[in-house]
Amino acid sequence: MAQSPLELVIDTDPGIDDCHAIMMALSYPNVNILGLSIVTGNTSIDNGIRNIHYLLHTFNRKDIPVFRGADRAIDGLQKYAPHVHGADGFGNVTEGKQIDLDLLSDEPAAVALVRLARENQGELVLAAIGPLTNVFLAQRLDPEFSRNLKYLYIMGGNCTVPRFDTLSSK
Amino acid sequence: MISFIFLLVGIEFNFAADPIAASRVLEEFQTVLRIITFELTCMSTISYEILESEMLPLKSNPANRKARLFAEVSQFLIDFTKSCETNPELYTGLNSCDSVCMACVLDETIINEKKHVYACVEPFGKLASGHMISDWYGHFKRESNVEIITDIDKEKFLKIFRLCVEE
Numbered sequence: 149m150a151q152s153p154l155e156l157v158i159d160t161d162p163g164i165d166d167c168h169a170i171m172m173a174l175s176y177p178n179v180n181i182l183g184l185s186i187v188t189g190n191t192s193i194d195n196g197i198r199n200i201h202y203l204l205h206t207f208n209r210k211d212i213p214v215f216r217g218a219d220r221a222i223d224g225l226q227k228y229a230p231h232v233h234g235a236d237g238f239g240n241v242t243e244g245k246q247i248d249l250d251l252l253s254d255e256p257a258a259v260a261l262v263r264l265a266r267e268n269q270g271e272l273v274l275a276a277i278g279p280l281t282n283v284f285l286a287q288r289l290d291p292e293f294s295r296n297l298k299y300l301y302i303m304g305g306n307c308t309v310p311r312f313d314t315l316s317s318k
Numbered sequence: 319m320i321s322f323i324f325l326l327v328g329i330e331f332n333f334a335a336d337p338i339a340a341s342r343v344l345e346e347f348q349t350v351l352r353i354i355t356f357e358l359t360c361m362s363t364i365s366y367e368i369l370e371s372e373m374l375p376l377k378s379n380p381a382n383r384k385a386r387l388f389a390e391v392s393q394f395l396i397d398f399t400k401s402c403e404t405n406p407e408l409y410t411g412l413n414s415c416d417s418v419c420m421a422c423v424l425d426e427t428i429i430n431e432k433k434h435v436y437a438c439v440e441p442f443g444k445l446a447s448g449h450m451i452s453d454w455y456g457h458f459k460r461e462s463n464v465e466i467i468t469d470i471d472k473e474k475f476l477k478i479f480r481l482c483v484e485e
Contacts, residue, residue, distance in 0.1 A: 156423065160416075161332075164395040168482055169420035171384065175481035176424045189335050206387045221336035229331060232398050239394030275423045277416040279332050284339035287346060294347035303419035304332040304340060305439070305450035307355030307466055 153180040155271045155298075157264055159217070159257070161189025161278030162199035163233035169277055170200075174207050182264050182272070185215040185257035189278040190229045191237025193219040198247045199238040210251065217257030218281040258285035265296035272296065277303045330356035333439055334448030341441035344450075344463060352432070352465045354419040355450070362418045362475055363411035369396065376483045385483040414479070421478045422467060428478070431469040436460040 156179055160166045173179055184204075186196040193216060200214055220226045234240040253260065261282060265272050274297055276283050283300070287293045294300070333340040344351070364373075374392075376385035396412055421428055437452045452466060 154424070158420075161335075163416075164391055165414040165416040167391050168388070168414045168479070169416035171388065171482040172417060172420050172478055173424065175384070175484065176478070179424065189332060203387070206383050222338040223336070227335045232395065234394045239391045241390045273423060275420060277332075277419055279336035280339040280343045281336045284336075284342050287343070294349045297349040299350045299352060299423075300343075300347060301352045301354065301419055301423050302332075302343075303354045303359070303416050304330055305353055305355050305437070306330045306333075307353075307357045307450065307452055307468075 151178060153178045154273060155180050155182060155268050156273050156275060157183050159185045159187060159274060159276045159278060159282050161187050162196040163190030163237045164239055166277055167203055167238060170203060174209065181212050183213045183215055183260055185217050185261055185282050187217040187278040187282045188219050188226055190233045195237045197249060197252060198242050201247050201249055201251060202242050204251055213253045214251045215253050215255055215257040215260040218285065221279060221281055257282045258289055261286035262290040262293055265293055269296045271298055273299045275301045329448045333450060337439060337448035338441045340448065341439040344437055344439055352467060354422060354467050358467055359413055359415040359418045362470060362472060363413045364479060365411045369412055373483045382485050388482045417479055418475065421475045424478060425474065428471045428474040429467055430471055432465040432467045434462040434465055436462050437464045
């Protein structure tokens with residue numbers, strides 16, 4: 149029997165390494181990408197939405213919806229990383245280009261995350277590769293949200309490994 | 319006995335960008351929560367040699383749109399990492415953090431080692447907001463809430479990363 153596909157949603161702040169990660173997912177067999185939710189992080193929400201369209205157009209993937217997410221963190225601040233990812237978040241490649249935002253849904257990202265997790269209860273894998281703003285908001289909208297997920301993968305956090313940990317080991 | 323009672327400098331961007339969200343997600347989420355830390359990605363960089371001799375040249379094939387996209391978008395990050403010559407953490411090759419995470423999503427078998435621990439994130443403060451505290455030795459007496467991935471199969475990772483440029 150054929151293995152059932154990986155049901156995947158990627159929550160992303162489309163910078164350069166996000167681009168790599170999404171290219172990998174688009175190229176990997178047996179993966180069903182149900183949507184890409186965009187969050188502010190490496191670059192602004194508007195740049196992120198443009199970048200993700202540029203990427204999906206290159207792959208000629210018109211079947212993957214894009215959801216607009218939070219335009220700032222919960223504390224109201226916007227922190228970008230133009231020194232790492234360029235002013236546009238994509239190494240300055242999309243700057244000034246005419247990009248048709250034809251895949252952008254009207255549904256806000258956190259609402260879409262809640263819906264997709266309900267529709268794919270126990271099956272949905274969420275890869276959070278940006279700040280966790282949208283993911284947090286989804287949980288606020290639906291307290292069952294996290295329980296509906298199969299896995300939540302997070303790219304994030306520093307890790308001080310044992311022997312060099314941050315708590316006293318006396 | 320030596321005790322390590324200081325905070326190391328090592329706050330990662332995604333948690334620092336929204337420390338409150340990161341803190342609440344780790345505290346509240348009830349699912350299998352797997353964390354790919356910045357340090358793991360630093361141990362999984364793509365060598366400049368592989369990039370320059372095997373991956374980037376594929377852009378010259380006009381039929382390979384993926385390779386062209388990869389090359390044009392990546393150059394800025396490659397130049398950035400090369401400019402960090404004096405930083406041993408960054409100057410080992412291209413660190414494509416999110417790719418390491420995605421490789422684990424796509425093929426769980428690349429995970430060589432993961433540790434079940436309690437971890438939390440400092441939500442406030444001028445100096446340490448976004449800092450993750452991993453309780454390796456159970457000081458907090460809390461049940462584990464995350465799986466921190468501490469080692470991956472680098473060969474398998476590279477194989478999946480190469481998909482970025484393969485037709």
